[in-house]
Amino acid sequence: MSPSKPRSRRAPPPPPPVSVPDPIAMTRAVEDFLRAAGLPLDDENLRGTPQRVMDAWCREFLDGYAVTPEEALGGTFTSSSSSRGESRELVVVTDLRFHSMCPHHLLPVAGVAHVAYVPGKGMAGFGRLSALVDVFAHRLILQEDLAREVASALARVLGSPGTACIIEAEQSCLRLRGARQHQAITHAEAYEGELRKDGALRRELWARLGARR
Numbered sequence: 426m427s428p429s430k431p432r433s434r435r436a437p438p439p440p441p442p443v444s445v446p447d448p449i450a451m452t453r454a455v456e457d458f459l460r461a462a463g464l465p466l467d468d469e470n471l472r473g474t475p476q477r478v479m480d481a482w483c484r485e486f487l488d489g490y491a492v493t494p495e496e497a498l499g500g501t502f503t504s505s506s507s508s509r510g511e512s513r514e515l516v517v518v519t520d521l522r523f524h525s526m527c528p529h530h531l532l533p534v535a536g537v538a539h540v541a542y543v544p545g546k547g548m549a550g551f552g553r554l555s556a557l558v559d560v561f562a563h564r565l566i567l568q569e570d571l572a573r574e575v576a577s578a579l580a581r582v583l584g585s586p587g588t589a590c591i592i593e594a595e596q597s598c599l600r601l602r603g604a605r606q607h608q609a610i611t612h613a614e615a616y617e618g619e620l621r622k623d624g625a626l627r628r629e630l631w632a633r634l635g636a637r638r
C-alpha cells in the first residue's frame with residue numbers, strides 16, 4: 426500500500442453463515458437427486474421420500490443453526506463456592522449421546538460427548554449441557570470442531586476458568602465407505618483455560634472418564 430493512500434476502513438467481517446432452510450427447494454433437490462440416481466419417484470417406497478428427507482434435515486440435522494449456546498444453556502445459576510471464587514472442582518457429565526452429519530459426505534455420525542467445566546460466574550443444569558452439544562452437533566460440523574465449539578461456548582457463557590469436551594464417535598463415512606473400518610471409534614478433545622495444561626485438573630478428568638466403565 427502506498428503511503429499517500431488513505432487507510433481503507435474495513436467493514437467488520439460478516440457473521441458466520443447461518444442455515445435458513447428453504448423446505449420447498451430442499452424437497453425439490455431430493456426429488457432431483459433421486460431422479461438423477463435413475464430411481465422412479467412413483468415407486469411406492471419413494472413416494473413422500475423427498476418430503477420425509479427434507480423434514481428430517483430441517484427438524485433434526487440442521488436445527489442447531491437456529492439455537493445459540495446462550496439459549497441452550499438457559500438460565501445459569503451460581504454455586505455458593507464458585508461465587509466466593511473458591512471452587513476448583515470439576516463438574517463432569519459423561520456419555521451425552523448425540524448425532525450429527527459429516528460436512529464432507531452428509532453421512533451420519535453418532536457418539537457420546539463428555540463435558541467438564543470448573544464453575545466460574547455461572548453453572549448450568551446438567552440437561553442443558555446436552556442441549557449445548559446439540560446446538561453444534563445439529564449443524565454440518567467436523568468432530569474436532571464440535572469438541573472445540575462446545576468447550577469454548579462453555580467457557581464464554583459460564584465464565585468458566587477451565588472447560589473440556591471429549592467426543593467419541595462412530596463415523597459412517599469411515600465405517601461404511603472408504604476404509605470401511607466397521608469398528609473404528611474416532612476421538613477428539615478440546616480444552617480451554619486451566620484444562621489446557623496437563624495438570625491436576627486434567628488428570629482428575631481423565632481418571633473419572635477412565636473409571637466410568
Ligand SMILES: [Zn+2]
Pocket residue numbers: 527528529530531532598599
Ligand atoms: Zn464424512
